[in-house]
Amino acid sequence: MAYFFEEPSHTFNEYLLVPGYSSAQCQPKNVSLKTPLVKFKKGEEPALSLNIPLVSAIMQSVSNDTMAIALAREGGVSFIYGSQTVEAQAEMVRKVKNYKAGFVPSDSNIAPYQTLQDVISLKEKTGHSTMAVTEDGTPNGKLVGIVTGRDYRISRMSLDTKVSEFMTPFEKLVTAKSGVTLKEANDIIWDNKLNALPIIDDEQKLEYFVFRKDYESRKSNPNELLDDSKRYVVGAGINTRDYATRVPALVEAGADVLCIDSSEGFSEWQKLTIEWIREHYGDSVKVGAGNVVDAEGFRFLAECGADFVKIGIGGGSICITREQKGIGRGQATATIEVAKARDEYFKETGIYVPICSDGGIVHDYHMTLALAMGSDFIMLGRYFSRFDESPTNKVNINGQYMKEYWGEGSARARNWQRYDLGGDAKLSFEEGVDSYVPYAGPLKDNVGLTLAKIKSTMCNCGALTIPELQEKAKITLVSSTSIVEGGAHDVVLKDSTPSHNQ
Ligand code: IMP
Numbered sequence: 001m002a003y004f005f006e007e008p009s010h011t012f013n014e015y016l017l018v019p020g021y022s023s024a025q026c027q028p029k030n031v032s033l034k035t036p037l038v039k040f041k042k043g044e045e046p047a048l049s050l051n052i053p054l055v056s057a058i059m060q061s062v063s064n065d066t067m068a069i070a071l072a073r074e075g076g077v078s079f080i081y082g083s084q085t086v087e088a089q090a091e092m093v094r095k096v097k098n099y100k101a102g103f104v105p106s107d108s109n110i111a112p113y114q115t116l117q118d119v120i121s122l123k124e125k126t127g128h129s130t131m132a133v134t135e136d137g138t139p140n141g142k143l144v145g146i147v148t149g150r151d152y153r154i155s156r157m158s159l160d161t162k163v164s165e166f167m168t169p170f171e172k173l174v175t176a177k178s179g180v181t182l183k184e185a186n187d188i189i190w191d192n193k194l195n196a197l198p199i200i201d202d203e204q205k206l207e208y209f210v211f212r213k214d215y216e217s218r219k220s221n222p223n224e225l226l227d228d229s230k231r232y233v234v235g236a237g238i239n240t241r242d243y244a245t246r247v248p249a250l251v252e253a254g255a256d257v258l259c260i261d262s263s264e265g266f267s268e269w270q271k272l273t274i275e276w277i278r279e280h281y282g283d284s285v286k287v288g289a290g291n292v293v294d295a296e297g298f299r300f301l302a303e304c305g306a307d308f309v310k311i312g313i314g315g316g317s318i319c320i321t322r323e324q325k326g327i328g329r330g331q332a333t334a335t336i337e338v339a340k341a342r343d344e345y346f347k348e349t350g351i352y353v354p355i356c357s358d359g360g361i362v363h364d365y366h367m368t369l370a371l372a373m374g375s376d377f378i379m380l381g382r383y384f385s386r387f388d389e390s391p392t393n394k395v396n397i398n399g400q401y402m403k404e405y406w407g408e409g410s411a412r413a414r415n416w417q418r419y420d421l422g423g424d425a426k427l428s429f430e431e432g433v434d435s436y437v438p439y440a441g442p443l444k445d446n447v448g449l450t451l452a453k454i455k456s457t458m459c460n461c462g463a464l465t466i467p468e469l470q471e472k473a474k475i476t477l478v479s480s481t482s483i484v485e486g487g488a489h490d491v492v493l494k495d496s497t498p499s500h501n502q
Contacts (some may be wrong), residue, residue, distance in 0.1 A: 010477065011315070012366040014375075016486070018474040035354070035376050035466050037077065037257060038286045038307040040356035042350040048233070048257060048286060050377055051075030051223040052451060053466060055356065057381035058082060058237030060413050061392045061405050065095040065234075070389040070443045071230035073101070075223030079259050079379075082237035083408060083415035086246045089236060090253040090320065096234040097254035102182045103199065103208035111137030112144055112164035116157055120149055130196045132206045133167045139239040143198060143206045145169045175200050179206050181230065185210040192459030221284075227256060237261035239417040240269035243276055251285055257307070259288040261418050263321060263409065263431060264313060266297035269421075271304045278305055280289050291358055293334035295341035298355070308354040310379065311338045315360030317382040318407035321431045324365075327430035331360040332373060339374020339470075343391040364450045368457045371466055372473035381405070383450075394439055401439035407432020 029435040035053045036046040052075035056063045060081050060103045068078035079093045129149040134141030145167035152166050174192045178201045189212050191199050199208045225233045236255040238246050270289045277285050290310025291302045301309045314321040314328025322328040335357045354376035361380050370378050385405040390402040408415040409431030416428040463469035
C-alpha cells in the first residue's frame, strides 16, 4: 500500500519565529553568518565554508562569471550554470579564478622608444593613464619604467618626445615582488604615497598593478570569500550524463566545488556520478547532490558520498513541476525533515553533511526561517536574477524596469539533462516558465539589506551564529487569518509600491 505522510506539507509563508531572550550581546554587529559548505568530520573544520549563507542558483538567467565575482565579494558562492558547452562553462570558471581582487593586469603597455603621441593615443584607446613601459612594448617584456599623467605636459612638450625621456625609470620606482598580499601592497602604497604599485616577477616582468583608488572599494568587502591563493571561490553545476568530460574541464579551470544539477536527485544516476568523481579524484573534488525532499532521499545521497545535499522539488518561482508531474513537497516541511535526517546521520557517523534549501524563497524572512529550520545555506534564483549582475536583459515594461528570468526546464533554456531519467529526449516537456522580475539594482546593496534583516531577527531569537539559531529558534505555524494580520491591514496605504515585500 502507498505510504501516506501524516501531516500536510507546509511552505515558509506558513511559519513565524517567536522571539527568545536577547542579551545585551545580541547585536547585529556581533552576528557571524559563517556556515559550512561541504561535509566534515566531528571536531574538524570543513574544507570549504561560506561567509554568508547564500548561493546563487545553477541557472542560465542567474549564475555567470559576473554574478560569481559579485557574490564571492560579499561572502557567498555562485554555481555557474551547466546548460552550456563544457568549454564555455570552464571559461566562465576560469574568469572568476583569474580575477584577482585589487590586482589589475596591465592592458596599457608601451616601449621606451615610442613617443608622447603614442602615449596619448594609447590613453584614448584604453582610458587608463597609468602605463607600463616594457623593453619591447609587449605585456611580456621586462619592465623598464612607468608613465602616468604626472610625467608629461602636452602643452609644454613636443609630441615626438621619446617615452624614455619622461617616464619614471625602473630604478626610481617602488615595486613589490609577486606573491605579495593585497594588505602588504596597500601598506606599501600608503607608506610611499603612491598612486600605483607595480608587482613584478623574478625576471622583472610586470604581473599586476595595485591602485590606490581601488583601496576604498576593497575595504568595504570584509566578507569576501577567497581560496588559499586569494582567488574568489566559485562553484559549477554538472549533470549525470557528460561528467566524464565536464568534471575534468571544470576542475582544470579551478572550480572549488561542483553540484549535480537535477530536479530530482534520489536516483542511481547521481550515485554513478558521485562514484565516478570519487574514483578519479578521491575526496579532493567537492560535489553536492540533490534535489531531495525527505529523509530517505537525504540518507541515500549522504551514503553515496555527497559533500552537501540540496533540498526542494517544485517550489521554485519559475517552476511548474508540481503542475506537470504532481511531484514535490512544501519547502518548509522538506527542510525540517531533511535537517532531522542530517542530524541523525551526524550522530550515527560523526559526519556532518550540510544541507541547502533550494527554491521558493520570496521574502527575506523566509531565509531566516530556512536557516532556523536547519538549512546550512540557501540557494536562490529569483532573488539574484533581479540584480545588475545577473546575465539577463533589463527591459522597460510600462515604465517599470524588469529583468528577464527563466527556468532551466523552460523551452528557452532547454536544459533537459537536469531531468535525466535516461529516457528519450524527444519526449521531454517543460517544467519551467520564462518570466520577468522587478529590477532591484546592484547585488551589494540588496544583499547588505537582506543580511541586516537576517542578523536582526537572529538577535531577536537570542542567536549570534547559525548553529545557535538552529538550536534556540522557536517556530510557530500560523493560521490563514494571522497571515492577513502580518501585513499592513485596515489602513489605506499612501504608497502602494511593495518595496517592503522583498
Ligand atoms: P527560486 O529561487 O524560487 O527562483 O528557485 C530557484 C530554483 O528553482 C533553482 O535553484 C532550481 O532548483 C529550480 N529550478 C530552476 N529552473 C527550474 C525549472 O525550469 N523548473 C523547476 N525548477 C527549476
